[in-house]
Amino acid sequence: MGDLRMECDAARRMLWPLDRPRVHVEGEAAAQEHLRVCSACRAFFERDAALTRVLQRADFETKAPLQLRERVFDALARERALWGADRGQGGRPRSFALAMGAALLVALLGAGVAWGVMTRDDASRAMIAFVDDYAGRAVEELSVEKPDPDSVGRFFMRELGVSIIPVTANGTTINRAMICLIQGERAAMVEYDVDGTTVAHYRVPRAGGKRVPERSLFPADLRSDAARGIQVVRWTDDDFEHALVSSLPEADLTSLASLRFAAR
Amino acid sequence: MTPQATFEELVTRELDVLYDGAQLLTGEDARAEALVLSVVVDASRRYERGVDGFTFRKWIVSQLVQRYLDHLFEIGELPDPAAQSPIGDRAESPVPDEAQMSHLLNNLASLDDAAPDELGTVVRRAMEALPVHLRAALWLVDMLEFTYAEAANTADLTLRELQDWLYRARRELQARLVLSLRDGACGRRSATGTSEGFGVH
Numbered sequence: 001m002g003d004l005r006m007e008c009d010a011a012r013r014m015l016w017p018l019d020r021p022r023v024h025v026e027g028e029a030a031a032q033e034h035l036r037v038c039s040a041c042r043a044f045f046e047r048d049a050a051l052t053r054v055l056q057r058a059d060f061e062t063k064a065p066l067q068l069r070e071r072v073f074d075a076l077a078r079e080r081a082l083w084g085a086d087r088g089q090g091g092r093p094r095s096f097a098l099a100m101g102a103a104l105l106v107a108l109l110g111a112g113v114a115w116g117v118m119t120r121d122d123a124s125r126a127m128i129a130f131v132d133d134y135a136g137r138a139v140e141e142l143s144v145e146k147p148d149p150d151s152v153g154r155f156f157m158r159e160l161g162v163s164i165i166p167v168t169a170n171g172t173t174i175n176r177a178m179i180c181l182i183q184g185e186r187a188a189m190v191e192y193d194v195d196g197t198t199v200a201h202y203r204v205p206r207a208g209g210k211r212v213p214e215r216s217l218f219p220a221d222l223r224s225d226a227a228r229g230i231q232v233v234r235w236t237d238d239d240f241e242h243a244l245v246s247s248l249p250e251a252d253l254t255s256l257a258s259l260r261f262a263a264r
Numbered sequence: 265m266t267p268q269a270t271f272e273e274l275v276t277r278e279l280d281v282l283y284d285g286a287q288l289l290t291g292e293d294a295r296a297e298a299l300v301l302s303v304v305v306d307a308s309r310r311y312e313r314g315v316d317g318f319t320f321r322k323w324i325v326s327q328l329v330q331r332y333l334d335h336l337f338e339i340g341e342l343p344d345p346a347a348q349s350p351i352g353d354r355a356e357s358p359v360p361d362e363a364q365m366s367h368l369l370n371n372l373a374s375l376d377d378a379a380p381d382e383l384g385t386v387v388r389r390a391m392e393a394l395p396v397h398l399r400a401a402l403w404l405v406d407m408l409e410f411t412y413a414e415a416a417n418t419a420d421l422t423l424r425e426l427q428d429w430l431y432r433a434r435r436e437l438q439a440r441l442v443l444s445l446r447d448g449a450c451g452r453r454s455a456t457g458t459s460e461g462f463g464v465h
Contacts, residue, residue, distance in 0.1 A: 016431045021412075023424045048434055051441075055406040060384030064283035068297045072279065075305050076272060158276040 008034075008041050018045045066205070069161045070186065147174040156188050162205045162239070164188050169260050171195045194256065197248055201261055203240040233257040271311040274320045275304055281321065282328055285403055288388075289332050289396055303328045325408060326418040329400050333419055342397060390440035398433035405430060 014031040016022065035041050149166045152174060156164040159179050166174055167190075175191040175198065187204040225232045231253045233244045244257045282303065286296035307324050336342035391399055397419070404410040404418060416426035 012435075013428070013431055016427070016434070023427055025424075047438055051434060051438060052406070054383060054387060055402075057380050058383040058387040059380035060284075060388040061280055062284045062287055064279040064300070065293075065297070068283060068300060069279060071297070071301055072275065072304050073272070075301060076268075076275075076308055079305060079308050080268060154273055154276075158272055161276070161279070 008038060008044075011035060011038070011041055012044055015045075016048070019049070064161070066161055066186075073159060147176050149174070152177040152190060160186060160188060160205055162188075164190075164203060166190050167192065167201070167260055172260065194246075194248075194260075197246060199244060199246040199248065199253070199256065202243040202245065204242075206236075206239055206241065267311060268308070271308055275307075275324070278321050278324060279304075281408070282324065285325060285328060285408075286332075288391065288399055288403055289329070291392065299328065299332060303331055306331075321408070322410060322414060325404070325410075326414070329404065329418050330420070333397065333400060336396060343395075386441070386444065387437075390437055390444055393440045394433060394436050398429055398436060401426065401429040402433045402437065 010027075011031040011034040014025050014028050015035060035045075149168055152166045153164060155177055156162060166177070171194060173193045175193055177188070177190045180187055180189050180202070187202055189200055189202050191198060191200045193199075225234075231246055231248060231250050233250075233253050233256075235242050235257065242257075242261070244253060244261055246253050246256075248256065279300070282300045283296060286299040286303075287293065290296045290299060303324065307327055333342055391402060394402070400419065401415060404415040405412065410418065412423055412426055412430075415421075416423050419426060419429075421429065
């Protein structure tokens with residue numbers, strides 16, 4: 001004969017969790033006997049099992065805001081500075097050649113700024129804002145230590161919280177990858193050597209719709225602008241606003257954008 | 265790769281989990297961000313090579329939960345587990361009657377067919393209504409698959425105390441889900457105002 005004198009709550013506490021290891025307590029045998037004859041307690045454990053299934057299937061992970069990601073890595077950068085570069089083991093060294101490369105590109109694009117002051121249509125202003133921000137930040141911002149595709153992918157995931165896979169087509173090698181500012185937004189820039197010519201690919205994350213610019217930085221379809229020999233091809237997709245910048249002729253850069261970059 | 269670079273890479277992977285937990289515990293975006301930021305910076309000072317990706321999540325999540333529970337204890341908002349009777353104490357909110365509980369069982373069965381994000385919304389709201397220490401216990405064990413020993417160590421509890429927290433968390437969650445589903449708060453409402461989500465009729 002089962003024991004219905006034991007209170008249900010006491011029995012449930014003693015036997016919970018029913019199907020996993022639990023801490024043994026005095027009176028558990030009586031609780032087992034109670035469970036055998038108490039339909040309410042059996043129903044409780046059935047509900048609990050259902051709840052376990054629900055908890056295992058429920059997906060409510062909230063994404064960390066981009067702003068927090070930036071604050072975290074800014075704080076870690078300050079820590080590095082405070083404690084010494086990676087406790088004396090490296091950090092993010094930037095080579096002289098890298099800095100010089102950045103400076104040269106800044107100078108090159110600076111010509112675009114001067115040109116942009118004289119033209120006032122929206123597309124030009126967008127491009128000039130893009131160039132202007134880049135010119136102000138290129139040398140100072142973070143760059144990846146080893147520009148192989150995996151390192152670049154990890155670098156952008158760490159800094160921007162987005163997945164960016166560099167182009168790895170034949171004849172295309174990565175010179176460097178860095179973070180720059182476009183109209184105040186952190187953006188990814190990967191500079192390639194494409195058949196002997198330098199091509200910079202910018203991506204401004206749209207952050208899954210979280211970042212909705214007041215005015216799209218770049219037109220939706222593939223469009224190009226030029227400034228003193230610097231060609232800029234721009235387009236957008238669901239994840240990024242893109243720009244490809246190079247001294248290549250417009251037709252070549254547009255073709256390059258379509259064939260190698262637009263699908264990335 | 266340097267320890268700092270390894271740390272940053274591992275933190276990148278876990279930032280969503282940390283923020284999610286911080287938001288669940290604090291209930292506020294700003295406090296959640298501040299909690300994550302302080303925990304990550306402190307952890308970066310303590311991090312040493314050897315905490316691999318598998319253990320890193322538990323390592324840093326433990327620090328986040330410890331930090332917040334310590335804070336609650338200091339300001340007197342954390343129940344003292346030693347002061348609670350492990351058996352037979354009163355429920356922290358009214359437990360629905362058996363009829364309502366049966367209703368919940370049916371609804372939970374229909375929740376099994378719901379999309380994970382729909383389930384997430386329902387469960388999240390129910391969890392947010394629990395006392396913070398019970399939320400923490402559920403998050404560690406049921407969401408992040410901490411063992412009882414790991415969760416007890418994180419919350420500075422005995423195994424029995426941890427088990428008691430979990431039991432009460434489950435019972436409370438059952439009750440909250442019943443209330444949510446009964447009120448139609450988590451289901452989709454039709455134009456006539458009747459709930460049509462998750463099998464509530």
